[in-house]
Amino acid sequence: MRAFIASALLLLGSTTACADKPEPPKKVPKPAVERRAGPPPGEAQRLPDGTRVEIGNDSGNRCVRTLCVAGPGGLEDAPNIDLGELCRRAPGVLRRCEGERCRSVWSLDEWQQGLDALIGSLDRDGSGKVDKQDRHCRINLAGWSHGAVVVAEQLPEALRADSRMSERQAVIEHLIAIAPWAPEHTRLDVADNVRKAWIYRHTTTPEDDCSKRFEGGPWLSPPPACGPNTQCWDYDYSVEPKLAYLGRRGARSGSEVGHCNIASLVAKIGLDNLTRGVEAPHEHVPPYSSGEHGGRIISGPPKPDPVELLDNPPDAD
Numbered sequence: 001m002r003a004f005i006a007s008a009l010l011l012l013g014s015t016t017a018c019a020d021k022p023e024p025p026k027k028v029p030k031p032a033v034e035r036r037a038g039p040p041p042g043e044a045q046r047l048p049d050g051t052r053v054e055i056g057n058d059s060g061n062r063c064v065r066t067l068c069v070a071g072p073g074g075l076e077d078a079p080n081i082d083l084g085e086l087c088r089r090a091p092g093v094l095r096r097c098e099g100e101r102c103r104s105v106w107s108l109d110e111w112q113q114g115l116d117a118l119i120g121s122l123d124r125d126g127s128g129k130v131d132k133q134d135r136h137c138r139i140n141l142a143g144w145s146h147g148a149v150v151v152a153e154q155l156p157e158a159l160r161a162d163s164r165m166s167e168r169q170a171v172i173e174h175l176i177a178i179a180p181w182a183p184e185h186t187r188l189d190v191a192d193n194v195r196k197a198w199i200y201r202h203t204t205t206p207e208d209d210c211s212k213r214f215e216g217g218p219w220l221s222p223p224p225a226c227g228p229n230t231q232c233w234d235y236d237y238s239v240e241p242k243l244a245y246l247g248r249r250g251a252r253s254g255s256e257v258g259h260c261n262i263a264s265l266v267a268k269i270g271l272d273n274l275t276r277g278v279e280a281p282h283e284h285v286p287p288y289s290s291g292e293h294g295g296r297i298i299s300g301p302p303k304p305d306p307v308e309l310l311d312n313p314p315d316a317d
Contacts, residue, residue: 046116047096053117054102056093063137064092065121066274067114069155070105071145071179072214080105082248082263083144083178090140090274094118111150112158119164131166140174140274144263145219148180149188152199152224156191171195174277176270179262181211181219188224190232197232198273199224200266202257203289204238209258219259223289233279236289237262245286254286 047053055065068087070080087093087104094117095102096110106114122130122137139159143151152175160170175197180188190197201221205212211219226232237245241255247264257265269280279285282295 047113050098052097053121054095054097055121056088056095056102056104057091059091062091063135064140065118065137066090066093066140066142067118067151067155068093068105068141069111069114069143069147069150070107071143071147072108075103075105075107078249079144079260079263082267083142083147085248086176086263086267086270086274087142089271090142092137092140094121108146108150111147111155115155115158115162119159119162122169123164129164129166130169132168134169136169138173139171141172142176142178142270142274143180144178145181145259148177148221149182149185151175152177152180152188152190152194152197156193160191160193174198174274176200176266176273177224178266178270179219179259180221180224181259183216185222187222190224190226190230192227192229194226194230196273196277197224197226197230198235198270198279199232200235200237200262200270200286201289202238202254202259202262203236204241204255206256206258209260211259233294234289235286235294237265237286239287239289239291243286245284 066087068083070083073080075084084103084105093104094114095104096106096114118139119130122134124134127133141151141155143149156172159165159172162170170193172191172194173196175190175194177188177197177199179201180199188199203220205218205220209218211217224232224234237254237257239254242253244251244253245257245265246268247261248267249261249264252261252265269284272278272280279294279296281298282293285295287293
């Protein structure tokens with residue numbers, strides 16, 4: 001098994017010739033479409049009594065908020081756990097807490113509560129408005145499956161439509177959408193107030209993928225459509241089926257990547273997207289859906305891994 005993984009990973013560096021600066025897919029002009037409505041502007045979705053919000057990985061010299069939305073099934077299911085591991089390490093993650101237990105992922109039916117908690121955390125002066133009197137914060141979103149559609153479409157638009165938010169603040173800087181899927185979706189319409197979006201998906205399904213048992217299965221993600229204000233990276237693990245990718249739960253070849261295990265792969269590489277707003281190194285990411293190899297080329301000595309920096313901050317001196 002080790003020999004297979006080693007040879008497959010080696011293949012990553014030699015299969016496709018990489019440009020010095022790989023270009024993401026061209027942006028797709030987006031006609032006006034009717035989107036599903038989020039909560040009415042200004043209508044709060046308050047947390048239940050006994051529930052509170054904590055901001056994880058918060059730093060006094062920056063203002064970042066990261067909100068993550070789970071996919072279907074229980075929060076204890078593997079894909080949602082993998083998403084939670086990515087988000088646990090993200091800067092300024094909004095954690096939903098009850099008693100001594102906190103989690104970094106909000107369930108599908110809690111996303112409006114998460115949105116309200118996000119807005120509340122941005123209102124530093126308690127005025128009920130997030131405007132120029134409040135410190136500007138970078139907002140990041142991440143989600144898997146149905147949750148990926150919510151964070152790419154519904155949540156950004158609900159944020160922009162909320163009367164408590166100024167236009168300047170209602171911007172999503174970094175977005176990760178993992179295997180986005182929703183019934184009757186033929187494309188993922190990334191909201192116009194998203195600046196950078198990383199979409200990780202697959203276009204074929206392995207025989208053992210759990211989504212084959214779901215209604216309408218197997219679940220395959222539609223292509224994204226991004227407007228002129230959004231830079232999109234559309235990755236497809238199925239383009240090179242023989243290449244192996246390291247994840248939280250071991251290595252998988254592209255042909256083995258399906259709806260229910262893809263989050264374990266993204267959890268290993270997505271922190272670069274959320275933390276620094278850049279692609280992960282090209283050795284670890286799949287090709288774009290166009291077939292061009294994805295990822296950034298690294299020259300010179302390797303920089304500290306953002307995961308290591310968050311888990312092991314440097315000494316104060």
